Amino acid sequence: MSLELKLQENGENKFQLPGGDLQGFVCFTWTSAFHKYVDYCNLIKIQVILEGYLVTNPSNKLSSGKKFYTSEILCIRGIYGEKRLGEVFPKRSFAFPFMVRPNHPQHMMPSCRSAKMLNVAYRLKTRVTLRDHGQQRSPDAAYTCFSHQLPFNMTPGSTPNQATLEAIQRARSTVETSGANHVNKALTSNDTFQIRASLSDPVASAQSPGAIEVLVRLDQIHDSAKPVSKIIGKLIQECTIEEGVTVRKKAKLFNIRLDVGERRDRKCEELSIPFNLPSGLLPTLIEKDRSAKVSYRIQVGAHVGKKEECFVTLPLIVVPH
CATH class of the missing domain: 2.60.40 (Immunoglobulin-like)
Incomplete structure (x- = not known):
């Protein structure tokens, strides 16, 4: 080969x-x-x-x-x-x-x-x-x-x-959230934190998907909380072919590792993460069957070690033209 x-x-x-x-x-x-x-x-x-x-x-x-x-x-x-x-x-x-x-x-x-x-x-x-x-x-x-x-x-x-950490930690005073954004809290025996996220553009074109930014804010609520070590973003595509039959696809958009040692004293973390939508995934179902019902969402998860503690789901509108 x-x-x-x-x-x-x-x-x-x-x-x-x-x-x-x-x-x-x-x-x-x-x-x-x-x-x-x-x-x-x-x-x-x-x-x-x-x-x-x-x-x-x-x-x-x-x-x-x-x-x-x-x-x-x-x-x-x-x-x-x-x-x-x-x-x-x-x-x-x-x-x-x-x-x-x-x-x-x-x-x-x-x-x-x-x-x-x-x-x-x-x-x-x-x-x-x-x-x-x-x-x-x-x-x-x-x-x-x-x-x-x-x-x-x-x-x-x-x-x-x-390269420095400031390249991805651009200062943002507030993270805009809309009614479509969901805020999840992860509660464990040792830590409590909150994650918020929003998209720079909730509409993408299937013909020429461009770069999108997701704004992520992590708030540490409890002093003994373990810091988040990774932020992983996924694109989820669901297509309902016929009644009761749904095909789901997932694609990893980004995987950001955070330096835990430098963040122990920080109660708040803000990041702006750019990514590209996979060109091979988006047009597939739309071009195959235009009568099928297709929906997309972006899932941003906060990980402590290897475990995903919580995630937010952001709806994404994909237009075929």
């Missing part, structure tokens, strides 16, 4: 971006070792993820680092119960195009002021899942996942090494 992720603009590879959209391609060639039994394989999923990480191994940046930011740019799966996207034949190349929108994620910086952790880099990672149909293979052995990654420069003309 040969897998490669390419970014192209005007027919040339270009990793240092001036801003704006960029055409990307997931390219791979598949060859089966079981050619006597396997004529083709099914493409199950294509996924492209943008990761921000702290460089711990300068000699091999792509293999090092503690991730502080992840955002799913593309995730294509089967639709309406279909288990495949297409057929891939041996010794034939395949390219899947997608758009990269780097404008807003370039502001995402690590939530740590320690000087030794300010060496920041970004990478694009792609995963492709295949399933072959050989009669001699067991079901578990038939699925194969391949991955590939390449460096990604988010700040052309400068270095991102001056």
